[in-house]
Amino acid sequence: MPPGRRVLLGRTRAFLLAAIAAFFVAPLAGWAQESRTLVVTKSGYYWLTQDAAGVPSLVKIERVIKLDEPPPTDPTDPTLTDRAKAILQAARAVTEPKRAETARMLAVEYRAVVRQVTAGQLVTQPLILLAAREAADRVLSQQQAPEQWKGVRQVITDQWTALVQEGASDGDFAKLLVEVAEGLEASTR
Numbered sequence: 001m002p003p004g005r006r007v008l009l010g011r012t013r014a015f016l017l018a019a020i021a022a023f024f025v026a027p028l029a030g031w032a033q034e035s036r037t038l039v040v041t042k043s044g045y046y047w048l049t050q051d052a053a054g055v056p057s058l059v060k061i062e063r064v065i066k067l068d069e070p071p072p073t074d075p076t077d078p079t080l081t082d083r084a085k086a087i088l089q090a091a092r093a094v095t096e097p098k099r100a101e102t103a104r105m106l107a108v109e110y111r112a113v114v115r116q117v118t119a120g121q122l123v124t125q126p127l128i129l130l131a132a133r134e135a136a137d138r139v140l141s142q143q144q145a146p147e148q149w150k151g152v153r154q155v156i157t158d159q160w161t162a163l164v165q166e167g168a169s170d171g172d173f174a175k176l177l178v179e180v181a182e183g184l185e186a187s188t189r
Helices: 003-029 082-092 099-118 125-142 150-166 170-186
Strands: 037-041 044-050 056-060
Touching (some): 082 150, 099 125, 125 150, 125 170, 150 170
Antiparallel strands (some): 037 044, 044 056
16 A cells, blocks of 8 residues: 555544544533534545444435535626526625525525436426425525525526426426526626
8 A cells, every 4th residue: 555545544544533532522521412423534424423322323415515616607607598697687686694605505406406307306397396496495494595585586487487388398497497506606706
C-alpha cells in the first residue's frame, strides 16, 4: 500500500473512532439518547445511530444538499429560456433574508422531481405536479417563507397551466421544471 494511502486510511479510521466515541460519550454528557452524529467520508454521508439494544450502525444519507457549491447555471448565460428568465426575475424580487439559500434548495428539489420523471417513477402530469408542489412546500415550510415565494409560485403555475392547455407531454413538464431550476439558480448570483 502506498504511504499516502495509509495516512488517508489512518485519518479516516481516526475520524470514525472519534465519531463512535462521541456517540457513546454523548449520552453520558446529558444529551438525548436520540441524538445522531453525522459521519462524512469519501464514500458519502452517514448518520451514526444506535438501536434499542445499543448497537451502533451507519445509515447512509441518500440526498445531501450542498449549499456551499455554486449552482451549475451561469446567470449571464444567453441560453436561459424565456420561462427560466421569468423565474429568475420573480425569484430576484423575493424579499426573504435567506432568498439565495431557499432558491438553491428549491432548484435541487425540482431537479430531483425531474430525475423521477426521467426514471419513469412519475408518469402523469398530475403526479409530476403533486411531487413538485410537495417538494416546494417542504422547502418553503422549512425555510419559513411560503408567503414570500408566492410570486415565484404564481409564475410557475402560469407556465404549468399554459403547458396543460397545449396538451404537453410528461417530458415537457420535466423540461419546465429544469427551466424553473435554472431560473432559481441564476437568481442566486
